[in-house]
Amino acid sequence: MSSNLSNSVLKWYKKHGRNNLPWKVKDPYKIWISEIMLQQTQVNTVIPYYLKFIKKYPNLKSLVSADLDDLMLIWSGLGYYRRIKNIHLSSKIIAREHNYNFPHKYDDILSLPGIGRTTASAISTFSGFSNKAILDGNVKRILIRFYEIEEENKTILEKKLWDKSVSITPLKCTSDFIQGMMDIGSVICKRTNPECCRCPLKSMGCSYNPTHKREKKIKKKINNIKMNLIVLINQSNQIYLEKIKAGKLWQGLYSSPTFTLNSHTNEWMLRNNISDLKPIYRSNIMHRVTHKKIMFNTFFYFLKNDKKVSLSSKNWYNLADINVGVPKYQDKALVIYRSEYEKNNV
Template identity: 40%
Template sequence: MEFWENSTVIHSLQRSLREWYQAQGRDLPWRSTTNPYHIWVSEVMLQQTQVSTVIPYYYRWLNQFPDIPTLAESSLDLILKLWEGLGYYARARNLHRAAQQVASEYQGIFPQELEKVLTLPGIGRTTAGGILSAAFNQPVSILDGNVKRVLARLVSLEQPPQKAIKQLWVISDTLLDKKHPREYNQGLMDLGATICTPSQPACLLCPWSEFCQALQYNLQTKIPMREPSSPLPHKEIGVAVIWNDQGEILIDRRPEEGLLGGLWEFPGGKIEANETIAACIQREIEEELGIKIEVGEHLITINHAYTHFRVTLNVYHCQYLQGEPQPLESQELRWVKPEQLSEFPFPKANTKIIEVIVG
């Protein structure tokens, strides 16, 4: 039997974490409510995003979409515009789709059954556990990035967490305080966020230090183990700011599925080997929009990093010449005045282009 399967150890871990959380837990806006919709929004926003960034978005979101039916009936453009800057836009699209599902299947009332919650777009085991434990005090375990790190150190995991997900879920399930799941899960997340941090963990302040195997073997800075990472691929992109004779700019909306789905952008594409930027832009615009343009002055060059790759956007003013614009590789097209650009949800890198255009 592993040490963490001992009932005395389990009880000690649960009690010490609860006492620590009651004294040291973070005061966060979604902690003062049991409204499952509010908690759901916070859980989704906190995926891949820091608390300090999330808080103002959380308040703006609930002000605009105070309940599930309102969110379900709202336009995707409005939703993405409010999400602008948070990144990982699939989260916003999934919130919208899930709200529509809750509205149609559950009369707008968030379900309390784990099986039903797991059918909602964008909700996996950890998000479901976070919502159900916080909103309804249900004994459902979690395993987000912070929790993986805490548990990996606790048991001195001898491989990267991603290769031991099943084992970590077993540990998470075993240690869950079924009498106080709300406090336990929130305490566990806070422990990872404030004490058991990725680098320089504050082990002397940790309520679990007595049992932590990584600390016992002085491995707390080496665990969790990491898999070797490859350098990020880099793409050179030609981007067109296309003007017509009425002083309008042509923008297109990306397909809903995939990277930056549903957002608007300035059209363009990847520069091929031995291709000039101007030739790339002309080719891409003909392929994507079916029109002829003249490439003019350089506007701005932007370097931007996504999770799995980096891009350099080479942005040029272009003049529309002929042809009827068609959304051959996008959802729709619009001619808009420069001052209207701020009304549309754009990827973060594109907002820098808008700033230069508008001045």
């Protein structure tokens, strides 16, 4: 059964697989960058980021000497910023422990920050170093449906799925097989409305019926948060941004000051001698991060050149060319400011 399944997947992949993706190369460095970007992000979103990243940092040497702020800037908008920090950290480890050569041994790859079993298997197998099975979300979904695997206990389920994935993964053409499984999961055996009629596994006896069977959805509890976002623009067309401190969400990126309490907002305004200013615009910006829904109550202030404030002169960035990474909510605030500015200056 498993060899029939792998043959069907390989046959399908040869004809329909997404072979033209820019990271379909044998360079483990490029595969590593793409695999980290693809963690929790769709292929189409990743492509432009990947191309830009590889153009600027074509190899490990160029990456090792990069400043984390510059890496955060290039990653800006892709989200899950821990990934780029782990890439930065890993590059130093590879330089120090592997003399700037991406490791070939599976265990060495697995030991790098931000790399779990599936990512290590994908990098190692796509680079031609090993023949390892993977278990990403797409492969899990296919296995659960195809083999009708039901298990309440998450740990036991994970083990069952890994065992199954290992048992069906062929030792020959492993790279094409796992890529084929990922592609089928992504374009055919989708979370909702799987297109079974064009799936190569249908004729292999997959009896999953999307109209009869409903997979249990685990509802994640959404945490609603309210924050104040203070956007300061000065007469020289600069915006005031502060680096987000360690331990906070979006740490390492730059943002307009944020506060969870009105009293803290007022204290900060008073301390910096801007409490007498009236906001020129106000807006509510909604931003969703995994299980958090954050409402930014956003106040835009305009500072004339003669206004004496206690803010550091180093924290002002040219609005036309912000050369540091900013979170998505900050981008949304900038879009609002520009559209309000245009409306009021026509």
